[in-house]
Amino acid sequence: MISGAPSVNDTTIVIIEVGALLLGMSLLGRIANRLGLSPIPLYLVAGLAFGTGGILPMDTSQGFFEVGAEIGVILLLALLGLEYSADELLHGLRRSKAAGLLDAVLNALPGAAFALILGWGPAAAVAVAGICWVTSSGVAAKLLRDLGRISNRETPVILSILVIEDLAMAFYLPTVSALVIGVSLLQGAFRVAIAVAVVLVILFIALRFGPVISRLFTPDLAEPLLLGVLGLTMLVAGLAEEVSVSAAVGAFLVGIALSGRVAQSAREVLTPLRDLFAAVFFVFFGLATDASQLPQVIVPGLALATITMGTKVLTGYLAARRAGIGRPGRWRAGIGLTPRGEFSIVIAGIAAGTAPMLAPLAAVYVLITVIGATLLARLSDTAWFRRVTARKKPIPAPGV
Numbered sequence: 001m002i003s004g005a006p007s008v009n010d011t012t013i014v015i016i017e018v019g020a021l022l023l024g025m026s027l028l029g030r031i032a033n034r035l036g037l038s039p040i041p042l043y044l045v046a047g048l049a050f051g052t053g054g055i056l057p058m059d060t061s062q063g064f065f066e067v068g069a070e071i072g073v074i075l076l077l078a079l080l081g082l083e084y085s086a087d088e089l090l091h092g093l094r095r096s097k098a099a100g101l102l103d104a105v106l107n108a109l110p111g112a113a114f115a116l117i118l119g120w121g122p123a124a125a126v127a128v129a130g131i132c133w134v135t136s137s138g139v140a141a142k143l144l145r146d147l148g149r150i151s152n153r154e155t156p157v158i159l160s161i162l163v164i165e166d167l168a169m170a171f172y173l174p175t176v177s178a179l180v181i182g183v184s185l186l187q188g189a190f191r192v193a194i195a196v197a198v199v200l201v202i203l204f205i206a207l208r209f210g211p212v213i214s215r216l217f218t219p220d221l222a223e224p225l226l227l228g229v230l231g232l233t234m235l236v237a238g239l240a241e242e243v244s245v246s247a248a249v250g251a252f253l254v255g256i257a258l259s260g261r262v263a264q265s266a267r268e269v270l271t272p273l274r275d276l277f278a279a280v281f282f283v284f285f286g287l288a289t290d291a292s293q294l295p296q297v298i299v300p301g302l303a304l305a306t307i308t309m310g311t312k313v314l315t316g317y318l319a320a321r322r323a324g325i326g327r328p329g330r331w332r333a334g335i336g337l338t339p340r341g342e343f344s345i346v347i348a349g350i351a352a353g354t355a356p357m358l359a360p361l362a363a364v365y366v367l368i369t370v371i372g373a374t375l376l377a378r379l380s381d382t383a384w385f386r387r388v389t390a391r392k393k394p395i396p397a398p399g400v
Contacts, residue, residue, distance in 0.1 A: 017061040021050065025279055036146075037374045038139050040282050040341055041367045047286015048294070048363065058287065065284040071234075072281030074251040075274040076342050077166075078233045080137050081255020082263045082270075084163060090207070099157070099319035100164035103337075106311040108133040114304050120355040123179040127351030130172055131362055132308040134165045136341025138278070139370055143336060143377050154329035157320050158336045169343055170199040170249040173350070180351050198243050202236070202250065206257035213257045219265035226269040229258065248346060278342075285345045286363065288352075293360040301364030309372060312337045332380050339373035340366050 025039075028046060032039035050058045111132030115125040140162060144150055174195030206213075217228045233254045240250030258266060316334030325333065348362030379385055 051287035069284035072277035096160035
């Protein structure tokens with residue numbers, strides 16, 4: 001037996017624990033679908049229930065879920081990148097620069113101020129700023145698909161802001177990592193500069209040589225395509241991680257580089273794998289979070305979620321108004337940006353050591369925003385909501 005390898009008995013226990021948890025997650029997914037909710041909150045709850053401080057801790061299978069969570073992040077961002085072509089990325093950036101800046105200011109600053117008020121220090125403040133800033137592209141896209149809004153006029157506004165946020169994470173995540181490590185200002189600036197340079201090189205290759213990269217794969221053979229795209233994505237993600245760039249960002253840029261039939265076929269073969277490991281990712285965050293600490297952060301989490309869901313609604317409303325969209329569409333755009341998810345969890349995982357209650361706060365925060373966004377999104381389809389938002393303000397009489 002290899003030194004350090006798990007015993008046969010431990011392996012058996014891992015298989016049993018993983019099988020039982022996956023079966024339970026399947027049932028939770030069906031319940032979420034029946035309720036019209038994203039399954040993410042239920043996966044987080046499952047992880048909390050069987051993690052540290054939960055009702056029945058699963059210690060033996062932690063290693064499996066940790067590796068699976070890393071793969072889940074990579075696949076989440078790779079599939080997100082496959083949704084965009086290089087031209088769409090550049091067009092979205094040019095069209096929504098002002099909206100992206102407004103989005104960062106309105107949502108990151110309240111998060112940073114909140115952390116400082118709690119006395120968590122500058123590194124945690126930067127982390128909470130990111131947790132509050134970035135919308136969950138996965139949840140937002142799922143809501144658009146589930147509610148049949150892909151062709152709505154406000155949808156391009158939502159997607160443009162999501163693209164800007166996802167690309168901004170390429171520069172933000174290395175900065176957070178440097179702050180968490182606690183290197184000197186000069187070392188931190190050097191690490192961030194290297195990370196930014198690597199991101200720009202990968203982005204240049206993706207934009208300039210995307211068609212060449214796509215020709216490395218054949219869209220007609222599912223198995224070689226699956227292995228090739230998955231292999232390239234994990235290779236680039238791993239190399240990006242080695243130079244202090246998030247593996248998730250490397251995967252996102254690989255997805256952008258692929259185009260045409262290759263991108264379409266890659267989405268089809270990778271989606272089931274993405275769904276599996278993305279679920280593992282959310283469960284692992286719950287497993288790694290001390291559930292006994294959650295009661296202490298429910299009130300702060302609810303307060304932070306209320307504030308920053310309001311600022312996200314304002315962001316989307318103003319961006320949609322600038323695009324000439326009517327009032328119902330403006331409200332739908334704002335509500336569509338409110339859920340936080342994968343990136344918020346990634347940031348919390350990176351910065352968990354900067355404040356003892358940061359990870360539990362992030363878990364509560366994501367739960368509240370995902371559930372709240374799902375309910376609000378369905379509310380905006382009601383006749384009452386359309387009637388109220390379509391009303392015009394009365395014009396005041398002269399002299400009033």
